[in-house]
Amino acid sequence: MDVKQLLANVPIGRSQYEFDNFVTGSANSEARYLRDLLLEKEQLEKEIVATREDFRHNDKCQKELAQIDTILSNFNEEQLVQTLTNFEAEEGQYWAAHLGKVAAIETLTQGRASTATLDKLALLPIEDFKNSVIITNRIMEYIRSTTARIEQEAFGDTAEGLGSGSVEG
Secondary structure, rough: OOOHHOOOOOOOOHHHHHHHHHHHHHHHOOHHHHHHHHHHHHHHHHHHHHHHHHHHHHHHHHHHHHHHHHHOOOOHHHHHHHHHOHHHHHHHHHHHHHHHHHHHHHHHHHOOHHHHHHHHHHHOHHHHHHHHHHHHHHHHHHHHHHHHHHHHHOOOOOHOOOOOOOOOO
16 A cells, blocks of 8 residues: 555645635734735745655645745735735724624623633724624624524424524524
């Protein structure tokens, strides 16, 4: 059995699906997204140099670097500079969205937002706090209604007995 041949088409490290949905799909601020990609690119370039002898790890780093380079190729240098210049201006938007998502997930899974999340929300300027509350409620409603619809489609009338929209909150 040739292990190299078996592993040739299996991703070492992140799959493209993982990269698309959990790396690039998780950003809610373009400046933060680009900054994170550039920091990861910088780290991967260092790892590639440091791991020349470890072919599997080096290959993983090369593939992840190629994923990042593909995304960055959609921007010219002027766009990158302009977007990164807006980093601080986007921070309120980022934190409102991030804390809104965290509060929604905590409320749906635990029945309430955690003390730590509420502490952070309380520190936001009032406009960012308002936006975070709106985001929290939109996410909770979206998850509830989508879950209820999927249960209805999957189970029909028996979904009622399953607690249609069974995500708590």
